[in-house]
Amino acid sequence: MNSLTPFRTQPEGINWPTNKWPIATLDSSVNLAAVNSALASLFDHGVNPPAGQGVSLATLVVHRGSIVVEQYGVQPDTAFGPGGPVDQETTLISWSMAKSMTQAVLGIVVVELGIDIDAPVEIREWANDERSKITLRHLLQMRDGLDFVEDYVVDESGNSVSHVIDMLFGSGADDVATYARSRPFKNEPGSVWSYSSGTTNIICSLLRQYIDGGDVAELLKQRIFDVLGMTSATATNDPAGNFIGSSYVYATARDFAKFGYLHLRGGEWEGQQLIPREWVESARVQQATDHESDHGYGLQWWIWKSLTGCMSAQGYEGQRIIVMPDRDLVVVHLGKWVAETAPALDRHLLTLIEAFPVV
Structure with missing residues (x-):
């Protein structure tokens, strides 16, 4: 289990990025050669990467409160439409980084309503x-x-069967909550770790119950996105009105970085404790290990075991918001790196991260 490095306070003289990100140059403590090497590994192959590599669309680094690295690539053509250059105004998909956003807004509601997370949940179909x-x-x-x-x-x-594909694109797409809640019992609760987008959509359905049938996507917007100035961020509902919190938030790299920065500061934003600090702390306590990636898992957040106190929102095809309090650092990566290339992507990102000193 990784140790919990204390969250850093806002640097003196640096503005919060609500309205505009501060921009700075890399200082002498940073290994510039390592930064350049990592960026070359991520971007130099363009839209035609060799085997074992993927396509990077955006990489952004926030160090000590300011953007110090920002590079964009080219979106390849897909079945959904033509590609083209990506820039700081381009909104891109979160995929499973949305799970960490679901966890964040849930924390606000749990504390405000005094919900006991160790009590059995109230789902009629499970009674x-x-x-x-x-x-x-x-x-x-x-x-x-x-x-x-x-x-x-x-x-x-x-x-073969894939419940996540069926839920998002097949028989469950019109009502992801009902689809996920209908899955049968397999293992004793608490005994086996199994990563599941259906599970996060069940959490979203419970959130909807807690707010008396309200719009969870709108709640996320009002309580987090609007406060942080994430003006590009859009959370998506299914036709039944369920926030698809497993997978669907769209935002620019700069706005995704604001979400990471909120957690770098322990849930605080401009002097307001937006997310309870103990909730943020609990998210980065390792609960399991994914033996495929060797990353740890907390509460809807991933943990890089080689990085002390790290918490990482991660999604399909290489989406990452990596938060490292010990380096006062947030790294955002958005792209199209299939599962087989994920180890290479993480090596490149680790090179980038380790270019910045522990403080």
Whole structure:
């Protein structure tokens, strides 16, 4: 388990980035050669990367309260439309970084309403079976025990199944909450860690219950995005009005960096404790290890075990918001790096991160 490096306070003389990000140059404590090497590894291949590499669309580094690195790439053509240059105004998809945003707004509601996260959740469909033992903590930890397959590729033989693809693009797309809540019991709650986008959409459905059927996407906008000045950020609902908190927030790299910066400051923003500090702390306490990536997992946040006190919002195809209090650093990466290239991406990002000193 990683140790919890204290969160850093806002540097004296540096403005909060609500209206505009401060911009600075790299100082002499930073290994410039390592920064340049990492950026070359991320961007020099353009839209036609060799085997083992991916396409980087944006990389941004905030150090000691100011943007010190910002580079953009080119969006390749896809089945959804033509590509083109990416810049600081381009909104890009979060994929599963949205899970960490769901966790953040949930923390506000849990504390304000005094919700016991260790009590069984109230879901009518679960009342008379083993699922009735599932708590909010189990869901946050991805230890709910539901049968949900989180595979992003389905073979053409028809012999494999992917509940996440079916939920987001198939039979569950019109009502992701009902789809996820209908998954059957598989393991004793708390006993087995299993990463699941369905689990986060169950959390979103509970959030909707807690706010009396209100709009969770609008709540996220009002309580976090608007306060941080994340003017580009858009959270997406399904046709049934459920926030798809597993996967769908769109924002610019600069606005994603504001979300990371909120957590770098321990949930504080311009003197206001926006997210309870203990909630932010609990998110980066390791609960499990993903043996495929060797990253740890906390509460809807990933943990890089090689980086002391790190917490990272991570999504499909290489989306990252990496928060490192010990370096007073936030790194954002947005791109298209398939699962097989993720280890290479993380090595490049680690080179970039380690160019900055521990403070």
